[in-house]
Amino acid sequence: MKTDQKLNMTMLCDFYELTMGNGYLKAGFQDRITYFDVYFRSVPDGGGYAIAAGLDQLIDYIEDLHFDQQDIDYLRGRGIFCEEFLDYLASFHFSGDIYAVPEGTPVFPKEPMVVVRAPAIEAQLLETFALLTVNHQSLIATKANRIVRAAKGHAVMEFGSRRAQGSAAAIDGARAAYIAGCCGTACTISDQLYGTPALGTMAHAWVQMFDTEYDAFKTYCEIYPTNATLLVDTYNVLKSGVPNAIKAFDNVLKPLGKRPCGIRLDSGDIAYLSREARKMLDEAGYPDCKIVASNSLDERIISDLLRQGAAIDLFGVGERLITASSEPVFGGVYKLAAVEENGVITPKIKISENVSKITNPHFKKLYRIYESNGKAIADQLCVYDETIDPSKPLTLFDPDFTWKKKTLTDFTVRELQVPVFKSGELVYDKPSLQDIRSYCKQQIDTLWDEVLRFENPHNYYVDLSRKLWDIKHELLDNGGVLRARDGRERS
Numbered sequence: 375m376k377t378d379q380k381l382n383m384t385m386l387c388d389f390y391e392l393t394m395g396n397g398y399l400k401a402g403f404q405d406r407i408t409y410f411d412v413y414f415r416s417v418p419d420g421g422g423y424a425i426a427a428g429l430d431q432l433i434d435y436i437e438d439l440h441f442d443q444q445d446i447d448y449l450r451g452r453g454i455f456c457e458e459f460l461d462y463l464a465s466f467h468f469s470g471d472i473y474a475v476p477e478g479t480p481v482f483p484k485e486p487m488v489v490v491r492a493p494a495i496e497a498q499l500l501e502t503f504a505l506l507t508v509n510h511q512s513l514i515a516t517k518a519n520r521i522v523r524a525a526k527g528h529a530v531m532e533f534g535s536r537r538a539q540g541s542a543a544a545i546d547g548a549r550a551a552y553i554a555g556c557c558g559t560a561c562t563i564s565d566q567l568y569g570t571p572a573l574g575t576m577a578h579a580w581v582q583m584f585d586t587e588y589d590a591f592k593t594y595c596e597i598y599p600t601n602a603t604l605l606v607d608t609y610n611v612l613k614s615g616v617p618n619a620i621k622a623f624d625n626v627l628k629p630l631g632k633r634p635c636g637i638r639l640d641s642g643d644i645a646y647l648s649r650e651a652r653k654m655l656d657e658a659g660y661p662d663c664k665i666v667a668s669n670s671l672d673e674r675i676i677s678d679l680l681r682q683g684a685a686i687d688l689f690g691v692g693e694r695l696i697t698a699s700s701e702p703v704f705g706g707v708y709k710l711a712a713v714e715e716n717g718v719i720t721p722k723i724k725i726s727e728n729v730s731k732i733t734n735p736h737f738k739k740l741y742r743i744y745e746s747n748g749k750a751i752a753d754q755l756c757v758y759d760e761t762i763d764p765s766k767p768l769t770l771f772d773p774d775f776t777w778k779k780k781t782l783t784d785f786t787v788r789e790l791q792v793p794v795f796k797s798g799e800l801v802y803d804k805p806s807l808q809d810i811r812s813y814c815k816q817q818i819d820t821l822w823d824e825v826l827r828f829e830n831p832h833n834y835y836v837d838l839s840r841k842l843w844d845i846k847h848e849l850l851d852n853g854g855v856l857r858a859r860d861g862r863e864r865s
Contacts, residue, residue, distance in 0.1 A: 384439050384466075387502045392449065395495040396459040404462070407470075407714035408497045409737045412488035412504055414481075415730050418516055418701040422831030423480040423821065425519055425814060426487050427550045428511030429794070430477065430804060435503050437800065439468050462495070470496055472795040475740070476805075478515075478553055478814030479790060480821060482753060482836050485740055487512070487706070489791060491714075501708045510543065513704035514550035514696065519818070521691055522555035523826065524673035526680060529688045531573050532559040533668060534696025547696045553810050560690075569807050575603040575638050575666065575690075587614055591622035595634075599627055603636040603666060606651070611642060616651050620658045636664035636687070644669065645682040652685035666690055672700065673828070709733045719758070721856060723849040734838065735846055740790045743768070743782065750820045751785070756839040762787045773838045 398404050417424050441463040449455050449463070470492020481487055488504060490497045522530050532551040538544035548564035558571035565572035576594060584590035587609060595602045604622065606615030616637065623634045637655075639647055644667050655663045667679070668690035676689055693699060712721045712735065721735035737758040745751050752770050754762065762768060764787050772778040794802040805813070824832035838846065849856055 382440070382442050382445055383435055383503065384441055384499070385445055386506070387499055391498050391501055393454065394498050396455050398494045398498070399459050399462060400456065403494045406494045407491060408494045408710060409712040409714070409719070410490040410497050410501070410708055411486040411711045411733070411738070412490075412508055412706055412708055413484050413486050414509075414512070414704055414706040415483055416705060417483065418513060418698065418704060419520065420831075421516065421520060422825040422827065422834060423482060423516075424512055424704075425515040425554055425818075426475045426479045426481045426508075426512055427477050427515040427553055428507040428509075428546070429474050429488070431507045431511070431546060432474075432488070432504055433794065433800065433802070433804065435507070436468050436472070436500070436795065439466065439499075441466055466496075466499075467798060468492065468496055468500075468795070469798040470795065471793070471797065473791040474794050474802075475790050476792060476810075476813065477511075478810045478817060480750075480817055481512075482834050484734060485753060485755070485836055486711075486738060486791065489711075489737070491737070505706050505708050507546070509704040509706040511546055511550040511553075512706070513698050513702070514547045515554040515814075516704075517698040517700075518551035518554035518556050518695055519814075520673045520828070521671075521676065521689075521695055524676045524680075524828075525689055528680075528686060529557045530555070531666075531688060531690045532556045532561070532570075532695060533690040533692035534694075535559075535561045537693035538696045544696065549807065551695060552807065553814050555811070555815065556691075556695075557688075575636075576605050578605060578608045578640075581605060581608040586618075588618040588621055591618050592626055595622045595626035599630055599632045601635055602627065602632075603638055603664070605640060606637045607639055607641045607647075611639065611647050612650055612654070616654050620655065620660065623660060623663070624658075634660055634663045636666050638666040638668065638690070639686075640668045644686070645679050645684040648679075648685040649683060664688060668692065670694060677828075711735055712737045721845055721849065723846065723854050725850060725854055732850070734842070735849055736842060738842065742788050742790050743770075744786045744788070744820065745782075746784045746786075748820060749822055750834075751782070752835040752837055753790070754837045754839060755842055757841050757845070760839055760841060770835065770837045771840075771843075772835065773843060776843075 446460050446464055450460055473489040475487045490500055532548050535544040538547055544561055545564045548559035548561040548570050549568045552570040558573040560574050562572045564570045581587055581590040591604050604619045606619055619637050627634055648665050664687040665685055666688045667686045671689055671691045672694040710722050712719050719737055723735040724733040726732055739756045739758055741754045741762050742750055743752050764785055767781050767783050769781045825834050
């Protein structure tokens with residue numbers, strides 16, 4: 375693909391979405407209102423929570439949904455789509471409703487992060503891109519936040535563009551990492567598009583380009599006297615790299631009254647080298663010189679380095695962040711939860727011998743419940759017409775082990791999903807990236823330490839209301855059929 379070639383991303387869909395759409399029309403279902411949930415089944419890396427991200431790009435996608443003439447011609451050429459369906463696509467636009475959890479919100483398995491209410495064909499055509507963008511950015515945001523928390527207050531920079539799985543993964547991954555707490559990115563275009571601060575130091579090639587390491591450092595300090603971070607491991611960190619950096623600071627920056635920005639370590643025993651480099655810099659009169667570390671870092675290596683007393687101020691994390699290499703699939707799914715005809719909503723369920731694949735039916739609301747100290751204690755999924763009254767006692771119960779119950783009397787509650795589209799029109803005031811980032815930090819602070827820990831985190835409960843639980847189990851007991859009040863069956 376040429377870089378100047380503009381793709382119609384509407385065509386980034388699984389082919390079955392088109393064949394099903396054609397089938398829906400021929401079966402007379404094109405106007406049937408459907409409800410689809412986007413949710414995930416398990417937190418990556420055995421963590422206690424994930425972070426929702428990717429909504430902004432989903433909004434942009436929905437606002438641009440259309441089929442060009444060349445798309446119609448391509449589909450006609452496949453010879454399996456009826457002309458009525460192709461005419462439908464030629465005038466296609468999204469007319470439905472979208473509800474979503476705001477980006478930066480901690481989320482948990484089986485919670486609808488996005489709810490799509492739309493005619494069947496429209497809802498089906500959203501599946502691939504909705505999953506693509508929410509899965510990817512939520513995965514990277516979740517991984518980045520693990521790394522940021524492991525750094526224990528030391529800044530983390532995202533350095534992974536060259537190892538990302540494609541350009542979009544690099545650009546949007548940098549955005550997701552920033553939401554989750556990284557201080558910036560090496561990805562320049564992400565800064566240009568989204569405002570993720572672009573940061574950088576130098577590569578080994580800069581040092582190798584000069585006759586001597588000192589000449590390389592001296593020249594860099596002359597060109598960037600307020601932003602001089604020198605890579606000191608090209609030849610020998612302690613014998614030449616750090617001494618030459620100090621010499622360049624002395625000869626170039628000190629006469630200008632500038633303080634050095636830092637040095638970077640990219641290889642070797644970083645714990646040992648950072649401690650020794652710290653001693654040398656302090657003795658030379660540069661206790662404020664920052665030490666940056668990179669080289670295939672992740673949350674576990676960073677935790678180990680800090681336990682070893684590494685003298686590191688900033689971490690540059692690349693491939694293991696941008697690819698979430700320890701668990702590179704988020705596992706979000708897009709499942710039908712209900713259909714609506716003549717204003718009557720009928721819940722739908724997917725039943726499986728694999729218990730984790732059984733869906734929660736119906737058009738649902740998602741509430742987060744907080745104790746009086748502001749800490750989140752549990753989430754509750756309710757039927758769309760239910761509300762939680764914090765002035766009345768609330769009994770929570772485990773949806774699988776129902777004898778596990780807790781009654782709350784002093785609590786507050788917040789509905790997590792917000793309207794994004796209504797009747798095809800955007801009604802959501804998109805926050806700035808900085809606001810999303812600040813919101814993310816604030817929301818993580820509402821979680822208990824037991825949920826935040828890396829090893830064996832507390833299982834944060836996502837409970838069902840009694841009404842929703844009853845509906846789900848009636849469907850399970852009756853093979854997916856919900857009995858009407860008059861005793862008749864309705865599927």
